Amino acid sequence: MKRARWLCGLVALAGGLAATSLSAQVRRAPERLPAPAPEAKFTPRFEALAETKLLMEGLAQPNYRAVEKHLQGKGPPDVDTWMFARGQALLIAETGNLLLLRPPRNEGRDIWMRRATDMRQSAGALARQLGNRNLAGSRTALLDLTDKCNACHRTFRVPTRIGPNEEN
Numbered sequence: 001m002k003r004a005r006w007l008c009g010l011v012a013l014a015g016g017l018a019a020t021s022l023s024a025q026v027r028r029a030p031e032r033l034p035a036p037a038p039e040a041k042f043t044p045r046f047e048a049l050a051e052t053k054l055l056m057e058g059l060a061q062p063n064y065r066a067v068e069k070h071l072q073g074k075g076p077p078d079v080d081t082w083m084f085a086r087g088q089a090l091l092i093a094e095t096g097n098l099l100l101l102r103p104p105r106n107e108g109r110d111i112w113m114r115r116a117t118d119m120r121q122s123a124g125a126l127a128r129q130l131g132n133r134n135l136a137g138s139r140t141a142l143l144d145l146t147d148k149c150n151a152c153h154r155t156f157r158v159p160t161r162i163g164p165n166e167e168n
């Protein structure tokens, strides 16, 4: 009798163990969990936060200056510096995307979009030249980018001129 109760207890314990390991298994297999409730459809809205002047001073100008410096003399001394310069050109290109979020409120919206897109394209082309470690190609691409910076400034009567002959 005593022995039978002991056996019963053992069976119960075994059952308990089986149940725990089963629940652990269930927990380990996420595909068996009920599908989460579908998220409501979410359409993100892009929102410009920084002033254009801040993008110019914080992103466009420092990265432009840095690439310009890398391309002086014999150009970047090693692969890492080429790749660093490529990254800086890509940050200028991404700044073009940010500019697309903040066209002027009055007229000039379309031309702003075109100028910002032109800058993005030129900076992207510059990044490719830098990625290929092509010094002559990178210098030509930088001149092209310089034109794009100045084109927008001229259109929107920003007095700042970019380039080797300017004092920025």
Ligand code: HEC
Pocket (backbone or CB within 6 Å): 052, 053, 056, 057, 060, 061, 064, 092, 099, 112, 115, 116, 119, 145, 148, 149, 150, 152, 153, 156, 158, 160, 162, 168
């Ligand atoms: C799509 C138009 C546009 C493009 C492209 C553009 N800029 Fe600008 N930039 C502006 C505007 C607008 C201002 C004036 C901002 C202000 O003062 O509110 C400005 C101002 C500046 C300033 C002066 C900031 C100050 O301290 O007043 C610098 C420097 C500058 N840009 C650098 C660049 C460089 C470098 C590029 C190219 C890599 C570039 N910009 C491309 C629109 C542009």
